[in-house]
Amino acid sequence: DVKVTQSSRYLVKRTGEKVFLECVQDMDHENMFWYRQDPGLGLRLIYFSYDVKMKEKGDIPEGYSVSREKKERFSLILESASTNQTSMYLCASSSTSRRETQYFGPGTRLLVL
Amino acid sequence: AQSVTQLDSHVSVSEGTPVLLRCNYSSSYSPSLFWYVQHPNKGLQLLLKYTSAATLVKGINGFEAEFKKSETSFHLTKPSAHMSDAAEYFCVVSDPSGYSTLTFGKGTMLLVSP
Numbered sequence: 001d002v003k004v005t006q007s008s009r010y011l012v013k014r015t016g017e018k019v020f021l022e023c024v025q026d027m028d029h030e031n032m033f034w035y036r037q038d039p040g041l042g043l044r045l046i047y048f049s050y051d052v053k054m055k056e057k058g059d060i061p062e063g064y065s066v067s068r069e070k071k072e073r074f075s076l077i078l079e080s081a082s083t084n085q086t087s088m089y090l091c092a093s094s095s096t097s098r099r100e101t102q103y104f105g106p107g108t109r110l111l112v113l
Numbered sequence: 114a115q116s117v118t119q120l121d122s123h124v125s126v127s128e129g130t131p132v133l134l135r136c137n138y139s140s141s142y143s144p145s146l147f148w149y150v151q152h153p154n155k156g157l158q159l160l161l162k163y164t165s166a167a168t169l170v171k172g173i174n175g176f177e178a179e180f181k182k183s184e185t186s187f188h189l190t191k192p193s194a195h196m197s198d199a200a201e202y203f204c205v206v207s208d209p210s211g212y213s214t215l216t217f218g219k220g221t222m223l224l225v226s227p
Contacts, residue, residue, distance in 0.1 A: 004156075031212070040122065042203060042217040043157075050212060058214070090157065099213040100145050100164070104157040 003027070004105035006091055012111045019078040021108050023091030029103075030096045032074035034058075034066060037088040037107070049074055050096075081112045115140040115206045119218035127226050132176075132191040134221045136204030139185065145207040146187045147215070148178055152200040160202070163187065174198070199225045 007022035023032065031050050035043040035058075045058030047066040055066050063085060067075040074093075078085055088109050092102040120135040138144055148160040161172025168180045178189045187204060204218040 033214075035217075040219055042219040043215075044217070045214055048212065048214065056212065092157075094213075100147075100207045100215070101159065101162070102215060106156045 004091055004093055004103050006089075006105040006108050008108050009106065010109050010111075012113065013078075013081050014113055015082060017078075017081050017112075019081050019110065019112075021076040021078075021089055021091075021110070023074045023076070023093075023105055024072055025074075025091075025093040025103070026072065027093065027095070027103070028071065029093035030071070031094045031099055031102075032068065033092040033094075033102065034064075034074065034076045035090045035092065036060070037090055043090060046076065081110075083112050086110060086112045115142070115144060115208055115216050117146075117204045117206045117216060117218040119202075119204050119221045121221050122219070123222045123224065125224040125226065126194045128196055129193050132189070132194045132198065132223065134189040134202050134204075134223065136187045136189065136218060137185050138187060138204070138206050140206055140208075142208065145213075146178075146180060147205040147207070148172065148176070148187075148189050149203045149205060149217075150200050151203070151220075157203070160189070194223075194225050196225050196227065199223055 004025045033048040034046045049068040065077045090107045091105040094102045116139045118137045146163045149157045163170045163180045171177045
């Protein structure tokens with residue numbers, strides 16, 4: 001089975017802090033994605049990566065950056081956390097041969113105070 | 114650009130009665146469509162997907178969905194609801210060009226009462 005893990009289930013940070021969210025997948029997938037999920041808004045794509053060191057902006061990239069130094073790991077970075085970034089963050093991965101089938105991690109619930 | 118509209122934010126049914134969760138899509142291409150389910154405090158799980166083969170798609174746990182191009186709809190149904198079906202359901206469309214990113218609907222919360 002594909003496994004996508006996220007470093008924390010819950011995280012509490014203060015406004016202005018730099019926040020790192022880590023995601024690791026164990027199926028050698030080329031594509032990785034970061035979404036945020038908010039009540040009544042569904043999932044919205046923040047950034048994605050289709051290869052090591054490659055990144056593409058999603059629908060809501062403002063206030064975020066990403067890093068993909070290794071194929072299995074994709075990091076989401078909040079350079080200076082703000083209260084409106086309080087949300088559930090979901091990571092996903094997919095293979096290039098079956099790119100539409102994404103496998104999701106359990107999510108990180110981030111609270112910014 | 115593609116989009117999906119889930120017509121109900123909440124649906125309430127009694128156990129044993131049919132389930133209907135409605136979804137309309139908009140896409141410039143021949144779309145791939147999906148339904149995902151999220152149980153409380155659990156990750157997202159793929160229920161079923163349509164990728165231009167049979168228009169009636171069967172998924173896990175007795176769910177199925179029918180692709181109707183003339184109505185631009187992809188409604189999710191189940192003949193008989195179980196308590197364990199209570200969850201949030203997302204209709205999703207994929208852009209088949211480029212990177213095949215997914216666009217999610219806003220979700221429908223399914224409530225099942227005894």
